[in-house]
Amino acid sequence: MLSAGALLLAGSWAHGAITPSGGTDPAPGNSFWSTGGNSSQTISIGIGSEGWVDIDDGSTLSSGSSYVGYISDGGMTISGNGSAWNLYGSVGIGIVGAGTLNITDGGKLNSTNDVEISVNSSLNLGVSKNATLLEAGGSLTNYGTINIFSLGNLASDTYTIVTAGSFSGSGSVNSWGGIINGSNQFEVSGLTDYAGSTLSQSFSAQRVSIDSGDVIISFADNAGSGDLTLTGSELPAPVVADYFDGGTIDLTGLTNTQMIMSFYLGEGFDEDSIMIWEYMAGNWAMIDVDDTLATYEEGYYSFMVADGGTYGITADSNVPEPGHYAALAGLLTLGLVLRLRSKTRTA
Known part of the structure; x- marks a missing residue:
C-alpha cells in the first residue's frame, strides 16, 4: 500500500485555472473563485462533504486564513509556473477532516503567517526544478506527514524548497531521490x-x-x-x-x-x-x-x-x-x- 500522504499529488485532474469542487466555502460557482479571491475571505475546503481546489495554468488565488480538510476531508493542488495561493494569514491542513496540500511544477504557497499540518494530514512537494514551493512568514509546524519527491531528471544539487520563520512538530518527513539536511533543504542525489x-x-x-x-x-x-x-x-x-x-x-x-x-x-x-x-x-x-x-x-x-x-x-x-x-x-x-x-x- 502507498502511504496516505503520497496518493494524490495529481489532485482531481482538473485543468483550468482555479477549479473548486465538492464541499468548499465559498461554494463552487461563487465569483470569489473566478475573480482570483481576495485577502480577507476565509476558505474552508471539506465542509459538508469532501472538497478539492486546483490552482494551475499560472493562476493566483488570494485569501485570508483558511482550512484544508475542515470538517470533511479536503485538499488543494497548486501546480505550474506562476500558480500561487497568496494567503494573508495562517492555514491549517487538517482540522476535523484529513487535509492534503500538493505543490508541484513550480507552484507556490505564500503565507504571511503560520502553516500547520495536523495528524493524518499531509504536505506533498514535487521538485522538478529549482524553485521555492512554500514560504511561511510564521512557523511551519508538522504533526502529520511531509513528503518530498525528486521528479524527472532533476540536477543533483541542494534545493531550498521551503522557507519559514521556524520549523517544529513531531510529524514525519519522507523523501524520494534525496534527503532533507539539517538546514531543511532538499539534497538531491546524483x-x-x-x-x-x-x-x-x-x-x-x-x-x-x-x-x-x-x-x-x-x-x-x-x-x-x-x-x-x-x-x-x-x-x-x-x-x-x-x-x-x-x-x-x-x-x-x-x-x-x-x-x-x-x-x-x-x-x-x-x-x-x-x-x-x-x-x-x-x-x-x-x-x-x-x-x-x-x-x-x-x-x-x-x-x-x-x-x-x-x-x-x-x-x-x-x-x-x-x-x-x-x-x-x-x-x-x-x-x-x-x-x-x-x-x-x-x-
Whole structure:
C-alpha cells in the first residue's frame, strides 16, 4: 500500500485555472473563485462533504486564513509556473477532516503567517526544478506527514524548497531521490547509470538512470540495501498510442520498495491522454492515477509504484513531430514493459 500522504499529488485532474469542487466555502460557482479571491475571505475546503481546489495554468488565488480538510476531508493542488495561493494569514491542513496540500511544477504557497499540518494530514512537494514551493512568514509546524519527491531528471544539487520563520512538530518527513539536511533543504542525489547487470547497493534516497535518462527511478530515503535487475519484455502495448514505454524491474531485499518512476516523453504530449497500465492475469488494466503519484512536468511523466505488478505507460502527442516519432520508434523496439517484483529479505 502507498502511504496516505503520497496518493494524490495529481489532485482531481482538473485543468483550468482555479477549479473548486465538492464541499468548499465559498461554494463552487461563487465569483470569489473566478475573480482570483481576495485577502480577507476565509476558505474552508471539506465542509459538508469532501472538497478539492486546483490552482494551475499560472493562476493566483488570494485569501485570508483558511482550512484544508475542515470538517470533511479536503485538499488543494497548486501546480505550474506562476500558480500561487497568496494567503494573508495562517492555514491549517487538517482540522476535523484529513487535509492534503500538493505543490508541484513550480507552484507556490505564500503565507504571511503560520502553516500547520495536523495528524493524518499531509504536505506533498514535487521538485522538478529549482524553485521555492512554500514560504511561511510564521512557523511551519508538522504533526502529520511531509513528503518530498525528486521528479524527472532533476540536477543533483541542494534545493531550498521551503522557507519559514521556524520549523517544529513531531510529524514525519519522507523523501524520494534525496534527503532533507539539517538546514531543511532538499539534497538531491546524483544519478547511478544502470549498466545492464544486477545493481547491488544501498538504494536509500538514491536515483537510477536507465538508457541515459529515458527512465529515472527515485528511491525512498529508507529504501535500504538490496539488488536491482532490469530485463526486457515483449508484451504488446495495451492500446494504440504515440508512445509506449516501460521496463522489467526485479527488486530483492529492500525494506521500502516505494519508488517514483519518471519517464521522458518530451513536452508535446496531451496530459489527459497519458495512462498508466498494470498487466495482470494476461490482460492490461488501466490504473486510476489518483492511486499513484502522477504528474507531467519538464518533459517527464512521474508516478509512484509500491511493489509487485507489471506496468506500462502510453500517451498521445499534441503536435506530431517526425523526429520525435523516430525517437519513439527506437524506444518501442526495446519492447519494454515495466514489471516490479519486490522480494523482502528475511532474516
